[in-house]
Amino acid sequence: MAYLKCEQKITAITLPTPFLVGPVNVYLIEGNEALTLVDTGPKTEEGWNVLTHELKARGYVPSDIEQIIITHHHPDHVGLLDRFVNAKRTGHVKAVPWIEQDAVFLRKSSDFLSSFYKKHGMDEHVILEIHQRSSNYRQFTSKASIDYIVGHGNEIPGLTGWKVLETPGHAQTQIMIMHEEEQKAISGDHLIKHISSNAIIEAPYNEGEERSRSLLQYRESLKMLKNYHLKVSYSGHGLPVVDIPSLVDERIKEQDLRATHIEELLGSETLTAVEITQRLFPKMYEKQPELTFSETLGHIDLLESKGHVKCINAGETIFYKAN
Ligand SMILES: [Zn+2]
Known part of the structure; x- marks a missing residue:
């Protein structure tokens, strides 16, 4: 056999x-x-x-x-x-x-994100909610x-x-x-x-x-x-x-489109990443501020990497402006 x-x-x-x-x-x-x-x-x-x-x-x-x-x-x-x-x-x-x-790592990470969110224009009570939610998630x-x-x-x-x-x-x-x-x-x-x-x-x-x-x-x-x-x-x-290559292309295209949308939305204004997030996701920002903010800032990073947007560091707060 x-x-x-x-x-x-x-x-x-x-x-x-x-x-x-x-x-x-x-x-x-x-x-x-x-x-x-x-x-x-x-x-x-x-x-x-x-x-x-x-x-x-x-x-x-x-x-x-x-x-x-x-x-x-x-x-x-x-x-x-x-x-x-x-x-x-x-x-x-x-x-x-x-x-x-690792408690030290988790605390440092959460402290970093608190001041990071604040610099990008997020309200204190929203930051607090984010941290409460993420410590809630830890039970899972x-x-x-x-x-x-x-x-x-x-x-x-x-x-x-x-x-x-x-x-x-x-x-x-x-x-x-x-x-x-x-x-x-x-x-x-x-x-x-x-x-x-x-x-x-x-x-x-x-x-x-x-x-x-x-x-x-x-x-x-x-x-x-x-x-x-x-x-x-x-x-x-x-x-x-x-069909992996097609899905990859589709995702890249969606990201490019969203970035273009943000560029148009910025127009001639100077806005924080949180203000851009609120305009991009008016309803979802309330429910998922950290995810919608991350999604928005990621696309701002993409625009910045292409030289389409510049970051203005005005003391305590970071703003973005189209180039
Ligand atoms: Zn995951």
Whole structure:
């Protein structure tokens, strides 16, 4: 009888989340060296019940999981990390302080963002709300450690044939894993079919660094995907992406259009990034000030990088003006 090679199998398990983004996908990889889960979902009992039920349906219990790949540090992806007692955890070096819940790092990051938002014209009470919300989100994460740090081009221990792509933009910790031979990737929130990923601006990770130009990074990370001949990319939310180059082009085009819209909106006025955000997202700013601000400032960064907009640093406050 011919020897049959055990085929690698990737299964999406969709879990509920309490977040606006809706359900999240985690992926089970069977048939490789280590039984691997990519992301875990948020820490909710509902999510945990669905996940354990789905694992059981495939003949596993949580302690069978040998490895967890962390695509990025957001709560909807990493909340259940501590429930898998036998799993080695693999992720980007920048995910370490988030996953370890390093108090000094978290405080510095939140202090930086407070003064950053203020400089860009945000009201104190809105800043306070943002911080309350983000500390609320922490209930959906768990404190854990990372066993293997991986970076761009690295192979993954226990996952033969797969390697890591660093794709900063949506998060500074964002990685994808790719199986070049099978032309498959699991992309976390880097590329999502039904929604454009927000390139969230983050505080610096090290002393003396500047805040991230997240949208500029995101565009580079998106364009990079076109270098690989991937047939499918499995996303953290929604359906798999099959025509990757077209979706990349679509996202880049949408960003260019939004940037042009901001340039027109600025006209001859001198405005803060928050004022621009309020005009761009009059209703959504109230509900999601941090995300809409990040989205706007990212596009202002894009205009600035093209020389279309200039930044005016007037003492305490930063303004923008079209060139
Ligand atoms: Zn995310």
